[in-house]
Amino acid sequence: MSQTNSIRRGAGLVLACLIAAPAGSLLFQSKGDSQTPPVRMTKEEDHKRTMDLLHITELRRGKAGRDTKDPNFANYDESKANPYPNLPDPLLLKNGKKVTTAADWWSKRRPEIVEDFDREVYGRVPAVTPKVNWQITSVTNGKMGDVDIVTKQLVGVVDNSIDPDIEVKIALSLTTPAHATGPVPVIMQYGGVGLGGGRGAESAGPPYGPNAFAAPLVGRGPVPAGASGGGRGFAALAGGSGRGGFGGGGFGGGNAGPNWQSQVLAKGWGYASLNPGSIQADNGAGLTLGIIGLCNKGQPRKTDDWGALRAWAWGASRAIDYFETDKAVDPKHIAIEGHSRYGKAAIVALAYEPRMWTAYVSSSGEGGAKLHRRNWGEIIENVAGIDEYHWMAGNFLKYAGPLNWNDLPVDSHELVAMIAPRPVFLSAGNGGYDVEPGGDSWVDAKGTFLAGSGAGPVYRLLGKKDLGTTEFPKIETLIATGDVAFRQHSSGHTDVPNWPYFLDFAAKHMQ
Numbered sequence: 001m002s003q004t005n006s007i008r009r010g011a012g013l014v015l016a017c018l019i020a021a022p023a024g025s026l027l028f029q030s031k032g033d034s035q036t037p038p039v040r041m042t043k044e045e046d047h048k049r050t051m052d053l054l055h056i057t058e059l060r061r062g063k064a065g066r067d068t069k070d071p072n073f074a075n076y077d078e079s080k081a082n083p084y085p086n087l088p089d090p091l092l093l094k095n096g097k098k099v100t101t102a103a104d105w106w107s108k109r110r111p112e113i114v115e116d117f118d119r120e121v122y123g124r125v126p127a128v129t130p131k132v133n134w135q136i137t138s139v140t141n142g143k144m145g146d147v148d149i150v151t152k153q154l155v156g157v158v159d160n161s162i163d164p165d166i167e168v169k170i171a172l173s174l175t176t177p178a179h180a181t182g183p184v185p186v187i188m189q190y191g192g193v194g195l196g197g198g199r200g201a202e203s204a205g206p207p208y209g210p211n212a213f214a215a216p217l218v219g220r221g222p223v224p225a226g227a228s229g230g231g232r233g234f235a236a237l238a239g240g241s242g243r244g245g246f247g248g249g250g251f252g253g254g255n256a257g258p259n260w261q262s263q264v265l266a267k268g269w270g271y272a273s274l275n276p277g278s279i280q281a282d283n284g285a286g287l288t289l290g291i292i293g294l295c296n297k298g299q300p301r302k303t304d305d306w307g308a309l310r311a312w313a314w315g316a317s318r319a320i321d322y323f324e325t326d327k328a329v330d331p332k333h334i335a336i337e338g339h340s341r342y343g344k345a346a347i348v349a350l351a352y353e354p355r356m357w358t359a360y361v362s363s364s365g366e367g368g369a370k371l372h373r374r375n376w377g378e379i380i381e382n383v384a385g386i387d388e389y390h391w392m393a394g395n396f397l398k399y400a401g402p403l404n405w406n407d408l409p410v411d412s413h414e415l416v417a418m419i420a421p422r423p424v425f426l427s428a429g430n431g432g433y434d435v436e437p438g439g440d441s442w443v444d445a446k447g448t449f450l451a452g453s454g455a456g457p458v459y460r461l462l463g464k465k466d467l468g469t470t471e472f473p474k475i476e477t478l479i480a481t482g483d484v485a486f487r488q489h490s491s492g493h494t495d496v497p498n499w500p501y502f503l504d505f506a507a508k509h510m511q
Contacts, residue, residue, distance in 0.1 A: 035164070037298065038165055038213075038288045038289055039288045039300055041285060050394040051397060053303050054395070056398065058401055059381065059401040060381045062379065062381040062400075065378070074377050074442065076376065082373070082374065083406075087371070087413055088414065090414045090455065091105070091457050091461065093109055100461075102463075105458065110417075114418065117414075118393075120395050122309055122310045122348060123301075123307045123394075124305060126295045129291070129295060130160065131158075132170065134172075136152050136154055138152070139153075144261055144265055147177060147266075149178055150175070150178050151173060152173065153172075153173050154173065155169050156169065156172060156319070156322070158291065158294065160294055162297060163297045164206070166208055166290075167205075167209055168290060169209075170275070171192055172273070172319050174186065174272045174328075174329070177270065183327065183331075184268060184328065185267075185269045185330050185335070185506075186271060187260075187264050187269060187272070187503075187506075188273070188274055188335065188336050188337070189338065189342075190312065190316075191274070192273050192276075192278070209289070210278065210291075211286055213281075213289060214281055214286055260496075263500060267503060272323075274315060274316060274319050276312040276315065280292055280311035282341070282390070284389060287300065287390055291314060292306060292308075302394070303395045307390055309345050309348045309391045316345075316353065317349070317352075320334055331355070332357065332511075333510065334355065335356065335359060336349050337359065338359075338361070338362065339363055340362070343368050343495075344364045344368035346360070346364070347359060347361045357422065357506070357509075358424060359419075361427060362428075363495065365442060365444060366378040366443075369412055369452070370443060371447045371451050371454075372399075372405055372411050374446075376441075377444045378443065380400050381400040383396070384397045384400035411454075412447075413450070413451040414454075416452055416455035420458045420459045420464060420483075421459060422483070423483045423484070423485070424485070425480075425498075425505050425506070426448050426485065426486045427488070427495065427498045428443050428445035428488050429490070429492045429494060430490045439492050440492050440493040442493075452467050452486050453466070453470050456484070464483040465482030465483050466482050468481050473488070476490055480504075480508075483509070485501075485502075487501050
């Protein structure tokens with residue numbers, strides 16, 4: 001992309017827009033001179049602390065994802081994939097009564113499901129969160145291909161008066177067509193420089209940035225088995241946790257052609273990039289920093305406190321707060337996209353944020369759109385391990401020992417149901433990791449499809465169309481006749497091939 005006519009605002013000319021978070025947000029009281037510094041722990045120490053709070057002495061091993069000779073290698077045999085085939089009924093109240101009206105869904109059943117996800121899976125967002133002061137730091141005119149564009153770089157400065165030792169500055173960029181005749185829809189992707197913010201790169205402080213307490217990356221090294229990760233993915237590639245979540249493509253192949261930004265512009269829309277690492281670190285050592293740590297005044301989490309997925313979703317909501325003030329943006333048509341771990345964040349964001357239009361949920365796997373009760377690739381035990389537990393509420397660890405998957409009061413089809421009646425596009429790739437490097441079997445395409453299918457009764461109750469089938473389709477088959485769409489492409493762990501299908505799906509659901 002060529003850049004011309006750059007206009008930089010100095011510190012004294014920053015355009016600021018004060019945006020308040022919803023749900024009764026207000027300014028926090030400062031700790032004052034007696035404040036204590038944020039608690040510093042390694043991920044191992046915090047993981048052990050969480051287990052102690054839950055009175056858990058041992059977790060079951062997560063599945064191995066690389067070594068096919070490991071007796072605990074991930075299952076890819078469909079005959080063994082469904083140890084708990086009976087999913088919770090999304091339309092059955094806890095008192096045993098069936099939900100038959102939209103009013104009862106909204107007033108009774110959906111709140112039950114939200115409470116279960118809040119308490120047991122993703123954690124609770126505080127009722128009061130700090131205000132965000134959005135500042136436009138630069139405006140740049142340029143081109144993407146043949147399209148003239150305007151790009152704004154923004155920083156959302158989070159009020160840290162509750163704990164001045166903790167600093168959160170949300171990084172966001174927004175690009176819109178320069179010659180648009182009115183407000184345009186915006187596709188926001190979890191992405192940005194560093195994605196997780198460099199580990200240990202912000203160690204100088206206070207104030208401490210989200211990643212200040214994370215151990216620096218020192219090379220590949222082996223992936224610990226069992227409760228300390230037990231799988232394969234980004235941890236094995238770069239010393240991080242889980243599967244790589246590079247927002248703009250991933251590790252697989254992909255179809256050559258225009259990038260996703262150019263495809264968005266071709267529809268006359270805009271695009272945005274939200275850096276999740278500027279909101280909350282992607283590691284357990286950062287849980288006393290970032291927005292989670294700020295709301296806890298630098299203290300460790302309770303077992304039902306929010307994890308990184310809800311924190312990243314909170315950040316997306318704060319970006320929407322800004323978009324609602326920008327005359328270039330159509331605030332009724334803001335979509336979110338994420339791949340891999342950020343696919344998990346994307347579906348969580350759409351489920352909890354009613355202002356979002358739709359989402360492209362790419363290769364989200366366990367903790368995202370995949371059914372928790374499925375034994376395929378990544379499982380609950382992997383996400384409950386030390387490399388990924390920070391995504392979730394502490395209570396989630398219970399289902400990796402002593403409880404089992406079937407003890408979960410909810411499953412991911414009900415996460416999709418929380419999105420209803422809005423449209424959602426579910427996606428995965430193909431290929432086994434070891435047989436086909438960069439493959440996507442780990443994320444369980446069929447488990448994702450089944451979650452979409454399982455949400456059907458709620459979509460139908462609300463007068464919308466479901467997937468239209470319960471039969472898992474052949475690869476490269478687009479199912480998009482209803483408000484829930486699914487497509488498994490053949491290019492491995494990447495979001496690239498399904499971008500055109502998602503954008504067409506989104507355009508069809510303009511309202």
